[in-house]
Amino acid sequence: MYPKYANFPIFKLSSRNTMQIYKANILFTKERTQFDVIPNGYIAVDGGKVVGVYEQLPASLAGQPITDYGDKLLIPAMCDMHVHAPQYRNQGIAMDLELLPWLQNYTFPEESKYVDTAYAERMYRRFVRDLWRFGTMRTVAFATVHRDSTRLLMNLFREAGMSAHVGKVDMNRNCPDALCETVEDAIRDNEALIADCTEPDALVRPIITPRFVPSCTPELLQACGDLARKHHLPVQSHLSENRSEIAWVQELEPDSRNYGDAYRRYGLFGDTPTIMAHCVWTEGEELELMREKQVMVAHCPTSNLNLSSGTAPIRVFLNQGVPVGLGSDISGGHDLSIFKMMVYAIQVSKMLYCQDKSLPFLTLSEVFWVATKSAGQFFGKVGSFEPGYEFDALVVDDCSLNLDNYSLLHRLERFIYLGDDRQIVHRFCRGKEILEPRV
Ligand code: GUN
Ligand code: FE
Numbered sequence: 001m002y003p004k005y006a007n008f009p010i011f012k013l014s015s016r017n018t019m020q021i022y023k024a025n026i027l028f029t030k031e032r033t034q035f036d037v038i039p040n041g042y043i044a045v046d047g048g049k050v051v052g053v054y055e056q057l058p059a060s061l062a063g064q065p066i067t068d069y070g071d072k073l074l075i076p077a078m079c080d081m082h083v084h085a086p087q088y089r090n091q092g093i094a095m096d097l098e099l100l101p102w103l104q105n106y107t108f109p110e111e112s113k114y115v116d117t118a119y120a121e122r123m124y125r126r127f128v129r130d131l132w133r134f135g136t137m138r139t140v141a142f143a144t145v146h147r148d149s150t151r152l153l154m155n156l157f158r159e160a161g162m163s164a165h166v167g168k169v170d171m172n173r174n175c176p177d178a179l180c181e182t183v184e185d186a187i188r189d190n191e192a193l194i195a196d197c198t199e200p201d202a203l204v205r206p207i208i209t210p211r212f213v214p215s216c217t218p219e220l221l222q223a224c225g226d227l228a229r230k231h232h233l234p235v236q237s238h239l240s241e242n243r244s245e246i247a248w249v250q251e252l253e254p255d256s257r258n259y260g261d262a263y264r265r266y267g268l269f270g271d272t273p274t275i276m277a278h279c280v281w282t283e284g285e286e287l288e289l290m291r292e293k294q295v296m297v298a299h300c301p302t303s304n305l306n307l308s309s310g311t312a313p314i315r316v317f318l319n320q321g322v323p324v325g326l327g328s329d330i331s332g333g334h335d336l337s338i339f340k341m342m343v344y345a346i347q348v349s350k351m352l353y354c355q356d357k358s359l360p361f362l363t364l365s366e367v368f369w370v371a372t373k374s375a376g377q378f379f380g381k382v383g384s385f386e387p388g389y390e391f392d393a394l395v396v397d398d399c400s401l402n403l404d405n406y407s408l409l410h411r412l413e414r415f416i417y418l419g420d421d422r423q424i425v426h427r428f429c430r431g432k433e434i435l436e437p438r439v
Helices: 085-090 099-115 117-133 147-160 183-196 218-231 243-252 259-264 284-293 301-306 314-320 338-355 364-379 408-418
Strands: 020-031 034-046 049-054 066-076 078-084 136-142 163-167 204-206 235-239 274-278 296-299 324-326 393-396 424-429 432-435
Touching: 020 364, 020 408, 034 364, 034 408, 066 364, 066 408, 078 085, 078 274, 078 296, 078 324, 078 338, 078 364, 085 099, 085 117, 085 136, 099 117, 099 243, 117 136, 117 147, 136 364, 136 424, 147 163, 147 183, 147 204, 163 364, 183 204, 183 218, 235 259, 243 259, 259 274, 259 284, 284 314, 296 314, 296 364, 301 338, 314 324, 314 338, 324 338, 324 364, 338 364, 338 408, 364 408
Parallel strands: 020 066, 078 136, 136 163, 163 204, 235 274, 274 296, 296 324
Antiparallel strands: 020 034, 034 049, 066 393, 393 424, 424 432
């Protein structure tokens, strides 16, 4: 079916700006430990925001038009907190190396191709469309070092009506010449992309993106920290993913107390909202620093398995009050679906629990909350159906999976474990339905 969509142009946005009421079986996680379940409930949306969720429609809303989704499920849309858009061609291949040789042998050569904006456009269109397919309406993405293809990716998200923080990757050491920039190039290109995005409440925004400490000299890290502070921009990078990587960072930054502290010294660790991918080996002072600075962990369980990095201690982060979201981390990770990321997050937490019974494994409501309300805080009020939250939602038609009279919670669980994009029949971002492109 893919060739049909090879040139999909623009997602068509429905233009509903007035009060909307949707009726369906509504499920979401206001709290981490339990689902809110409203069978045959109503949700009122105005100006892109949730007004309220009701078991019975209040008299004040009587007479408003209702969109009735019948027996379908209505849930918050997904947030992917860590994904490399230019690694999309490598999805599902090259799983035979650990992080550092994997970067050199597979990842950097593929990212080098993005100097060609025609190639970038071909791949990025497919990438954005597939995020849409899997119900991911909010994305925190790495692009490449290239300004023009990064701009293109931002424009594709804008056309799509989907929300994203998109980072031009910054790197100036330990990488092939094709990806190696100067500090001056990095500042100039970031400033150009930041200048494109002046609208304060825009769905698509830049994020400062030093790739990781081994790829960035102290001068570049400092320049990134300065840009984040100057423009009040968020920051993303990688942290404590792989043991060889951590040992290397220790050599490169001998004065830092830990890997996280190396970012902190350059203003890249929580001075502005910050997401760090992986944190597999985070403990002790680094953990304490993340808690203190409220640095968000992007937990990427499939990537951690594929690159044999280890198992991130998510229970510890939750216990400590460190914010957590889920990331697909394509192409270290092989699956773009955040629903599948929930399943993997539960499964790897069970492996950790087998080794340490003081770390109870994650429950379904916990991973759902992590993927929606917890991750969504990075975008504002996103990921829940409480009043004032942006209406990011998916309508799920699970009739093909509903073999018998399952409870609503079991229906959601079966969709998460067994379903895919075929059951997602409507997608909303900030109150607007984003319809499938017709090409
Ligand atoms: N560390 C630095 N770059 C990368 C990357 O592209 N993927 C992953 N998983 N880790 C990284
Ligand atoms: Fe990554």
